[in-house]
Amino acid sequence: MTTTPPAAPAPFGARLRRAMDTYGPLCVGIDPHPSLLADWGLGDDVAGLTAFTRASVDALAGHVASVKPQSAFFERFGSRGLAVLEGAVAELRDAGTLVIMDAKRGDIGSTMTAYAQTYLSPGAPLFSDALTVSPYLGYGSLAPAVELARESGSGLFVLALTSNPEGAEVQHAVRPDGRTVGATMLARLARDNEGAAPMGSFGAVVGATLGDLSSYDLEIGGPLLAPGIGAQGATAADLPKVFGPAAHLVVPNVSRGVLRHGPDVAALRGAAERFADEIRAAVA
Numbered sequence: 001m002t003t004t005p006p007a008a009p010a011p012f013g014a015r016l017r018r019a020m021d022t023y024g025p026l027c028v029g030i031d032p033h034p035s036l037l038a039d040w041g042l043g044d045d046v047a048g049l050t051a052f053t054r055a056s057v058d059a060l061a062g063h064v065a066s067v068k069p070q071s072a073f074f075e076r077f078g079s080r081g082l083a084v085l086e087g088a089v090a091e092l093r094d095a096g097t098l099v100i101m102d103a104k105r106g107d108i109g110s111t112m113t114a115y116a117q118t119y120l121s122p123g124a125p126l127f128s129d130a131l132t133v134s135p136y137l138g139y140g141s142l143a144p145a146v147e148l149a150r151e152s153g154s155g156l157f158v159l160a161l162t163s164n165p166e167g168a169e170v171q172h173a174v175r176p177d178g179r180t181v182g183a184t185m186l187a188r189l190a191r192d193n194e195g196a197a198p199m200g201s202f203g204a205v206v207g208a209t210l211g212d213l214s215s216y217d218l219e220i221g222g223p224l225l226a227p228g229i230g231a232q233g234a235t236a237a238d239l240p241k242v243f244g245p246a247a248h249l250v251v252p253n254v255s256r257g258v259l260r261h262g263p264d265v266a267a268l269r270g271a272a273e274r275f276a277d278e279i280r281a282a283v284a
């Protein structure tokens with residue numbers, strides 16, 4: 001008897017494009033800040049984290065294209081926090097909602113392999129659709145993650161031009177070839193996305209807070225994860241000004257701007273829908 005091997009998953013970029021076309025490009029963050037736990041009437045403990053995550057997943061699963069859990073807020077609680085994160089990732093993925101794990105991993109290649117296996121290896125407890133990674137040990141140090149993402153149909157978001165003002169001292173630094181460090185990361189991503197259609201799986205993090213970015217070539221053929229809308233001051237209306245013709249690649253992220261409407265599940269979902277509508281109108 002012959003057995004048919006399981007079909008290879010569609011690449012992350014193709015799955016994300018489809019989800020963006022269905023739900024709009026908004027990516028909602030799950031960031032259980034201690035201050036939000038308090039605002040929701042929850043304790044800064046594992047029970048509070050569990051209740052916060054439960055309401056967030058109930059509000060978002062199956063209603064938005066992607067969700068970005070901020071790993072740091074779960075890691076605060078050690079293994080019990082990670083168990084809550086694992087459960088959320090599994091439920092969101094089961095509902096067909098793409099999970100972008102915001103863990104910003106980056107290390108020498110041999111250690112990077114272990115990070116890649118943690119988040120990009122099918123069957124791993126924290127297997128996610130995509131992972132944020134830091135290229136500041138050299139873009140080449142991310143090679144094990146690029147390789148495993150290609151094999152498993154997952155994706156990466158590389159920190160290129162981050163939303164925080166402090167990022168400029170590294171990312172705007174000019175290299176001997178005259179290009180900035182941030183522009184170099186974008187160029188490396190464009191190369192890794194070559195030939196991918198309708199969208200590559202290797203994205204950049206580019207803050208929505210950064211103003212006019214017309215001096216950068218943002219057409220990397222992959223998604224541009226854009227944090228900064230809401231609590232950091234950017235608005236949906238800023239997106240066309242910041243991203244120009246690359247706006248079709250933008251995955252705007254809103255975390256606290258949505259989460260502050262909790263703990264009511266309907267109110268959370270309503271806030272996400274309002275941001276989704278504003279963003280869709282802005283980038284249409």
Ligand SMILES: O=c1ccn([C@@H]2O[C@H](COP(=O)(O)O)[C@@H](O)[C@H]2O)c(=O)[nH]1
Pocket residue numbers: 029031070102161162163164205206207227228229230231232253254255256257
């Ligand atoms: O450049 C970056 C990279 C990542 N982030 C993360 O995105 C969210 C933003 O949260 P808000 O509450 O919407 O401000 C958060 O998890 C950050 O760690 C970023 O802000 N900027």
